[in-house]
Amino acid sequence: MKQLVRVLLNLCALLSISLASIWTDPRLTHYGEGERSFPLPKEEAHAFFYLSEDNSLYVGGEEILYHFNLKAMKDYKNYTIKAESTRCQGRPYCKNDVTFVGQLLGKLTVCGTNAYSPGCWVMENETFQKLTYSWAQQLAPRTPVDNYNILISGSEVYSTLARKSNNGLSVMITTFRKLYGSDQLLYTGDTFLRRPKFVKSLVVEKEDKIQNKILLFFTEDNTESRTVEKRLPMVAQLCKSESGSVSANTRNVFSTALKSRMICGNQLTGQYYPHLQDIYFLQGKTGNVIFGLFKNAWDHSAVCSYEVEDIELLFNTSSLFGSSRKDLKIRPGTCLPPPQMTPEETSEEASNYPELTDWLWPSGNKTVFQNLNLYSKIVVDEITAVNQKIYKVLLLATDDGTVHKVVELEDGALNILNVIPFKQKGKLQFMELDPKEHVVYMGTTREISVLPLDDCTAYNTSCTDCVRSRDPFCGWVEGKCESVLKHKGSIVQNLEQDAACKDEKESTAESTSLYLKGNRPTSSNGVYFLTCPTMLKHATYMWKNGDREMGKCDPSNDICELIVNEVSYPGEYKCIVKEMETERALLKYTLPESNSATKPQCLWLLGLTILLLVLA
Numbered sequence: 025m026k027q028l029v030r031v032l033l034n035l036c037a038l039l040s041i042s043l044a045s046i047w048t049d050p051r052l053t054h055y056g057e058g059e060r061s062f063p064l065p066k067e068e069a070h071a072f073f074y075l076s077e078d079n080s081l082y083v084g085g086e087e088i089l090y091h092f093n094l095k096a097m098k099d100y101k102n103y104t105i106k107a108e109s110t111r112c113q114g115r116p117y118c119k120n121d122v123t124f125v126g127q128l129l130g131k132l133t134v135c136g137t138n139a140y141s142p143g144c145w146v147m148e149n150e151t152f153q154k155l156t157y158s159w160a161q162q163l164a165p166r167t168p169v170d171n172y173n174i175l176i177s178g179s180e181v182y183s184t185l186a187r188k189s190n191n192g193l194s195v196m197i198t199t200f201r202k203l204y205g206s207d208q209l210l211y212t213g214d215t216f217l218r219r220p221k222f223v224k225s226l227v228v229e230k231e232d233k234i235q236n237k238i239l240l241f242f243t244e245d246n247t248e249s250r251t252v253e254k255r256l257p258m259v260a261q262l263c264k265s266e267s268g269s270v271s272a273n274t275r276n277v278f279s280t281a282l283k284s285r286m287i288c289g290n291q292l293t294g295q296y297y298p299h300l301q302d303i304y305f306l307q308g309k310t311g312n313v314i315f316g317l318f319k320n321a322w323d324h325s326a327v328c329s330y331e332v333e334d335i336e337l338l339f340n341t342s343s344l345f346g347s348s349r350k351d352l353k354i355r356p357g358t359c360l361p362p363p364q365m366t367p368e369e370t371s372e373e374a375s376n377y378p379e380l381t382d383w384l385w386p387s388g389n390k391t392v393f394q395n396l397n398l399y400s401k402i403v404v405d406e407i408t409a410v411n412q413k414i415y416k417v418l419l420l421a422t423d424d425g426t427v428h429k430v431v432e433l434e435d436g437a438l439n440i441l442n443v444i445p446f447k448q449k450g451k452l453q454f455m456e457l458d459p460k461e462h463v464v465y466m467g468t469t470r471e472i473s474v475l476p477l478d479d480c481t482a483y484n485t486s487c488t489d490c491v492r493s494r495d496p497f498c499g500w501v502e503g504k505c506e507s508v509l510k511h512k513g514s515i516v517q518n519l520e521q522d523a524a525c526k527d528e529k530e531s532t533a534e535s536t537s538l539y540l541k542g543n544r545p546t547s548s549n550g551v552y553f554l555t556c557p558t559m560l561k562h563a564t565y566m567w568k569n570g571d572r573e574m575g576k577c578d579p580s581n582d583i584c585e586l587i588v589n590e591v592s593y594p595g596e597y598k599c600i601v602k603e604m605e606t607e608r609a610l611l612k613y614t615l616p617e618s619n620s621a622t623k624p625q626c627l628w629l630l631g632l633t634i635l636l637l638v639l640a
Contacts (some may be wrong), residue, residue: 047397048327050442051562054482054492061446061473062097064090068170073454073467074125075259081465081472082132084122089134092472094465107139115140120501121168124340126176129204137165142166147637159183159203173200173222176236177264180205182238184222194621200225200240200260200278207362208268210278212260213375218245221255224303227264228312228332234361236264239335241286241303241313248345248379257286257300257318260383263359269371279371282339282357284380288318288328290390297326297391304457306404315392315404317420323398326438327418327430328386337385342382349373393430393437397422403457403464405477410508410517417477425452425468427475431496433519438562440495445473462497462509475601478507487525491518492603500525552588554613556599563603569593591615 064071075081083090091101107120117137124135124144134152135144142164145152162183165172181204186196198220220242228237239316240260246253260283269279278283289296291524297318304315312332339357354360354367356374366374386392399420408414418430418437429441457464471590474602476478480498483490490498490505499508499515508515516525529638558565558577565584567574572593577584584599594617598609 026521048439049397050439051443051560052440052482053442053445053559060097060475061471062092063448063471064469065102067470068452069469070121070123071453071467071469072122072467075456075458075465076127076132081467082125083467083472084125084134084136087120087136087583089122089125094474095476097472100532103150103152105134105136105145107137108143109139109141110155112139117167117169123164123172124174126174128176128181129179136158137164140166141391157204162201162203171221173225173240173242175225175227177227180207182225184225200281201263207265208276210266210268210276211282212262213274213277213378216260216281216378217242218247220244220258220638223300226303226305228305231406234263235359238262238264241300241316243300250384253298255299257288257298257316258283258284260333261335261357261359261601265362266359267362267365269368269373270365271368274371274375277371277375279366279374279595280357280359282344282374282378282380284338284342285383286316286328286330287383287385288316288326288391289386291385292390294622295391295394296320297324297328301325301400302402304402304404305428306416307404308416308544309408310407313387313404315402316386317402319398324394324396325399325420326394327392327420329392329404329490330384331387334387338380338382338384342380344377345379345381347373347377375411384566390461391433393418393420393422393439395428395439397428399428401455403455405457405459405462407462407477407508409496409519411519412513413519415519417496417614418456419457419464419475419477421452421455421466422448423452425466425471427464427466429495430476431494431519433494438494440493443475443482445475446471463624478509479505480505487516488608491516492523494519538594552591552613552615554586554588554597554599556584556610557587558582558584560601561601563601566600566602568600569595569599588615591617 034170040331057070064083072084072514073081079094082093087104087106089103089105093099105122106121110118112118118139118354120136120138122134122136123547126133132147133144133155135142144155144156144163155292162185163174165185168237173184180202182200182202184198184200186198197214198217199211199214202209221460223241225238225240228239230236243255243257246256260280260281263280266278266280268275269277297320299319300316301319302317306315314330314332316328316330318328341622344356352370352373354370356370401421403419405417406414416432420428420430425446426527427443427445428439429443430437430439445466446468448470450470452468454467455464462477464477466473466475478497483493483495483498487500490500496519497507498505499517501511554567556565567586574597575586594615596612596614598612600607601610
């Protein structure tokens with residue numbers, strides 16, 4: 025009996041997880057593949073993508089660079105950039121894999137592995153010339169699978185690619201270092217990073233340029249005893265314009281570099297996601313927010329948000345872990361106006377104890393969104409809806425390029441749409457938002473795709489379906505579900521569950537049918553099999569005969585079925601969908617009267633019920 029109870033408890037736990045996933049999984053699936061996509065000429069296993077300000081997309085591959093005009097995807101150019109040496113024949117990456125494309129010193133610059141001898145080339149009149157700067161080798165790794173991060177801010181260039189230690193030994197030290205720029209060329213100390221895996225770096229600009237910060241996001245080994253995790257998600261903050269330390273020993277070291285552990289989870293439920301996947305910096309209408317994409321050991325994903333002001337406050341107020349000094353005149357991490365240098369005692373304290381005592385917790389100490397899916401990339405957009413409120417829309421992508429569109433509403437985040445943007449299967453390499461045009465550009469190892477966030481064709485069946493999507497980019501106008509960015513005037517939306525379609529016909533069940541009415545039921549030996557597609561995953565589906573409820577269905581399945589043995593109640597059988605406390609019919613069947621009758625049943629449910637009664 026105890027074993028039976030244990031089995032039933034496990035079953036209940038699984039059911040609760042399944043039911044929870046119903047509401048975090050997409051409400052609707054939209055197969056929009058190929059509408060605005062273009063295949064790469066050949067598969068590029070380590071493709072690198074760069075979206076330029078002139079609406080061009082560059083794709084770097086194996087000894088080749090593609091240039092796509094995004095307004096005419098089929099018109100593209102390609103340039104060959106071969107390795108200069110072949111002395112590595114027989115080794116796996118003995119070619120020139122392009123690993124960086126971007127604007128450097130006012131010119132398009134391409135960097136690559138160059139057969140284990142990294143180098144860079146600049147475009148001059150449709151040809152590429154070798155860049156002769158000694159630091160150019162630190163803009164590309166030796167192989168395309170190495171982890172690294174390049175940051176270009178104006179005319180300043182930063183890199184995390186490993187360099188040889190200062191003592192002349194062959195030990196490769198991973199640091200974040202400034203390679204080029206007008207100020208001091210600084211680097212983080214040799215012990216600041218512990219076997220890091222870099223996720224992203226970015227610049228937070230302030231009105232007072234002296235207070236401009238660099239934020240570096242990465243994971244590293246845990247050498248402290250404050251948590252059991254082997255690897256930790258971290259954020260480091262550095263003053264962008266600092267001049268280094270007064271100390272001669274650390275003159276060229278970032279004296280303001282400090283770091284803190286990032287937490288993503290929910291304190292109330294005790295759920296935490298310790299593995300950082302991606303970062304997006306939203307410079308929004310209501311403030312600057314960092315969105316972090318995390319996962320846990322079971323490859324379930326979560327999104328957490330962090331106000332940039334809260335990050336600054338943390339670094340300005342937290343003590344240093346392990347430090348006992350409280351009498352410093354200049355606090356570690358303070359940005360001083362150039363050419364003023366950080367006092368020696370302050371820089372030494374930051375160097376000896378670079379980690380904050382306090383951790384960076386998410387806004388509200390909870391996640392923005394959680395899901396059983398594994399996402400790899402995130403972008404976040406903002407839209408002013410018809411009600412003049414600002415809504416944040418998250419685009420979360422899996423490794424195969426499938427995208428979930430999630431909107432932050434007052435009653436919680438809602439997964440409103442599953443988009444399939446690609447024709448071919450390939451590993452997702454690139455995802456970038458153009459916030460001015462509200463368009464997401466995506467790239468896999470095989471294909472490029474353009475995803476307009478105001479594409480409303482998925483909800484174009486009726487006004488009811490349009491407003492119930494709760495997509496802030498879409499509204500019902502002039503008999504269609506259209507983009508609110510392209511229409512003004514009387515547009516119907518329902519983001520706060522207080523709007524409705526004004527057309528009287530929309531309120532009747534038959535007029536809002538998603539599918540054809542009067543379908544002929546499938547029958548065999550007097551048994552009728554009624555089927556109804558369950559497209560809306562956030563709704564409840566049921567069968568009704570008149571006012572009689574004949575059976576409910578799980579919306580996570582693709583089909584809602586009803587098996588009718590010997591019709592006891594002839595007439596119309598309607599498949600009803602209930603969403604937002606309202607009901608409507610999707611389709612109906614008409615069953616004839618039969619001589620003998622038994623009640624309709626869902627056979628598997630009846631069998632399970634009988635089994636449980638017997639076991640009890």
